[in-house]
Amino acid sequence: MLEIFKQLGSGNTIQDVLVRFCTKDGRIVDLLINSSIKYDKEDRFSHTHCFIHDDTGCKVCDACAKLLLEKTKHSIKMLDNFMGRSLHHIRTLLHVLQNTCDDVLNNVQSRVTKGLASSDDLNSLSLVQDATEHISGAVQMIKDITDLACFDQGMEDEVKLQKVDLLAFRKACLMGLSFY
Secondary structure (H helix, E strand, C coil): CHHHHHHHHCCCCEEEEEEEEECCCCCEEEEEEEEEEEECCCCCEEEEEEEEEECHHHHHHHHHHHHHHHHHHHHHHHHHHHHHHHHHHHHHHHHHHHHHHHHHHHHHHHHHHCCCCCHHHHHHHHHHHHHHHHHHHHHHHHHHHHHHHHHHCCCCCCCCCCCCCHHHHHHHHHHCCCCC
16 A cells, blocks of 8 residues: 555656455455556646556456366367377278278289289279378378378477489479379
8 A cells, every 4th residue: 555655745646556455354356457646736746646447357367267267278188189099090900901802902913913813802892992092191181181290289290301303303293103
């Protein structure tokens, strides 16, 4: 209160100064004080305008907002963990499926090479090749989602410098081949 009187005594106004008072029943209440001094024509103290209002509601709202923010952060962390585990399990299943397709593909290609392939084998070969491409695409999509989640959590991309044979790169581009 002394600081408030010093401010007012020097001619300044005060706005939204938080003070805590103890009520008759022992409760502590947060109050905001706004006050200014009015001087008369001879520049002498005339009176003050002082407004005091209870800030307890704002304190409760602030506490609720803080709690809600903490719960939201916790929920987001749990969701990130769930997504990470789910993507890991899906990726594991896709790798098993990829290996199975590779085995089937090798067996069918072996029969084709030996001239023992039937028309069903040739049809199966085409289907397994398509499945292998789709599985590889799904694995790459999961890898991209995982990378995006890591970047969202603050991970930085690691830049790796390497020499590139520009002539080989140009040839690969002209032929429509993948250089990497």
